[in-house]
Amino acid sequence: MKNNRNKEFLVGLIFMVILIITLIYKFILGDYEKIFRIGLTFVTICLTYLLYKKSFLKGCKIIYYINLLFIFLSMYLASVWDFYSIPNYDKFLHLLSGAVIALIGYVLFIYLTTENSRKEINSLTAVIFVVIFSTAMAGVWEMWEFTTDSLFGFQAQNNSLVDTMWDIICGSLVGIITSIPIYMHSKGKKIKIINMIIKDIEKNKK
Template identity: 50%
Template sequence: MNVTKKRKFDFNDYFEAALYILAAVCFLYFLPKGNKPKIFQPILIITVLALIKVIKNILKLDFFPALRFSMLAFIFVAMFLANEFDFYSLIPGLDKIEHLFSGVILAFIGLVVFEYINRNERSLKISPSTKLLFSLFFSIAMAGCWEIYEFTTDHLFGLRSQNNSLLDTMTDVICGTVGAIIAYIYLRYNNSKKSNSNH
């Protein structure tokens, strides 16, 4: 008789469940008030959370705990605090915190992308340094790509994502780069710990 073990809930499972519950509460709270942006935001949050899970399952990606936590934390900060609860007016530097967070997340995603690209190349001996440098440069490149996107939409649609300021643009890129470096150091430290434990 086969007995299958149930997967234990970890902190990220509780965190994700809390985000779903908070989104539902926000939807029910703002629905009677008829505040369309505040009603739409919880729907968007639930959609994003579900979409992440769908993509993960379809592509069979391995979201390690630090990546999953950083993604959930980013959703909480950027979509709940910033947009749903209007914390932009309360915390002037919140936008920069988001860019710092995104640098960390994109570095982690870079590592997942590298593993996915090379999933069928088991015979290749790829050094850990190559993986980590790929994740670092992937994140920095994505920070630049995001600013290109903001620049393009600002000029095409008259938006003010960059506040028509080179200082704002460069600060965002720097914050994203700092986040990428923090993630790189974390991954490097974790990798060295694993190497030492295997010896």
């Protein structure tokens, strides 16, 4: 377990080294607004690792790596290197976030239950939990974007209610789609990624 966790720390450290190199490059160019975004990304990586070590996500390697990938795509490529200028890149991120949030919701569901209780409750319970969690977090994410836009002058929401609503729809829709394999797993179907997540969580609950 110790060696595995060292690997997770190493991946996060590599990401931070990339950020430091990028920060130096942006500083030389005088692009100070991007330096602030790099700082936010750095803090987010630290918080992600802290959650991996201390929260209900403890020891869940798959979720940790997925979260780092999403941070790389959204906060690093999109915000630091302006990938948001690519048509529909924002919608791609919100679609992807729906799957990420749904998996996190399922991890929370596993953490709050036991193997025996999951066998006894209705198979739809996990699905309903994940769908509601995904929809709620899609809304919370838009609140976060609205807050950062208001405080720091960002343009994540493009000052558009239509953009905001489509973002929520994208995240919620993929959250619903992601709940399908979760339901299949609860009915006895073997889903590899879900089996791996459950194994990680159960191992670290002991």
